[in-house]
Amino acid sequence: MSKAPKKFDNDPSTTGHEWDGIEEFNNPLPRWWLWVFYATIVWGIGYTIAYPAWPGISNATAGVMGWSTRAIIAADLKEAEDKLAPINAKLEAAELTEIASDPELGPYAVSAGSAVFKTWCAQCHGSGAAGAKGYPNLLDNDWLWGGDIEAIYTTISHGIRNEDDDDARYSEMPAFGELLEKEEIDQVVNFVMSLSGEAPDPSLVAAGAVVYEDNCSACHMEDGTGDREQGAPNLVDAIWLYGGDYDTLKETVTYSRYGVMPPWSRDASSAGRLTEAQVRAVSAYVHQLGGGE
Known part of the structure; x- marks a missing residue:
């Protein structure tokens, strides 16, 4: 049994509740x-x-009060767009090949293009534009569709192998696993590897050359240097989008590859996200990275 607490004459009244002999003052x-x-x-x-x-x-x-953070941001963006409208109009009107040499447009295009690239392109091509497996490196001179600024502009505007833009770059490699025998695939992979290095099985290279001539040379050319009009990769420069080891090349030949890039120009497609000035700016930025021709 708990002992009741000692009370004093000057204690305030309690709330009337008690828990195990403990009372609460009504302060x-x-x-x-x-x-x-x-x-x-x-x-x-x-x-x-x-x-x-x-x-x-x-x-x-x-x-x-109708206060809105989105409205404030929209107003700030509109103010920035209005300030940049004159130079953006000049950028849209300029010849693509003359942007880099213009003392006003050149630096602006590179700066604006860098912001566009980091916002929309870095997710696939990397923050430094070095690419990743399946995503082209934009720093070298290996361009599927051409690396001059006009070719880059067209690729960015319309995209690659998408269904949103009728003018998208388009090429499709057959899945040769449905067309060739397994030994033929082994042979042609060894031949392709011999074009830029050493084949794992040199004894298969001669037979692979025949398979290549019959099935691959129409796109990749007889010497393996590829064809940009068709988006067919160069096979002799040891630069590989998905990897150049035996297993990866065998997978590529057997199942094919089908990378897709969306169209970015609003003018080219309703699915596009960038204005004409932004497309031109990012084209100039990519072109000057070091791999542009």
């Missing part, structure tokens, strides 16, 4: 604390009336 809150508490209630009610506050199904209450 009122300080008046200053109460007034602050009431003030926060009033402030909170006023805030929810004046500003966006209560979430709904599709949006929040707007508030009587």
Whole structure:
């Protein structure tokens, strides 16, 4: 049985509750604390009336002041666009080949193109544009569709193998696993590897050359240097988009590859995301990275 606490004459009254012999004094809150508490209630009610506050199904209450962070950002963006409108108009009107030599347009295009690249292109091509497996390196001179600024501009505008733009770059390699015997695939892979290095099985190279001539030379050319008009890769420079080891090349020949790039120009396709000035700027940026021709 718990011992009742000692009481004094000057003790305040209790709340009337008791827990295991423990009673709670009925001390009122300080008046200053109460007034602050009431003030926060009033402030909170006023805030929810004046500003966006209560979430709904599709949006929040707007508030009587009509304040919006999105509207502020939109206004800031509109102000920036208005300031850049003259030079963007000049960029859109300029010949692509003359942008780099223009003392005003050249630096602007590279700076603006860098921002576009980091926002829209770096996810696939890397922040430094060195690419990754299946995503082209933009720093070298190996270009499937051409590396001059006009070719780069066309590729960015319309994309590659997409279904959104009728002018997209398009090529399709057959899945030779459905057309060739397994030994023929082994032979042609050894031949292709011999074009830029050493074949794993040199005894298969001669037979592979015959398979190559019959099935691959129409696109990759007889000497293996490829054809940019068809988007057919160069097979003699030891630069490989998906990898140049035996297993990877065998997989490529057997199943084919089908990389897709979206169209970026709004003018070229409704699916495009970039303005004409932005497409030209990022084209100039990519072209000057070191691999542009």
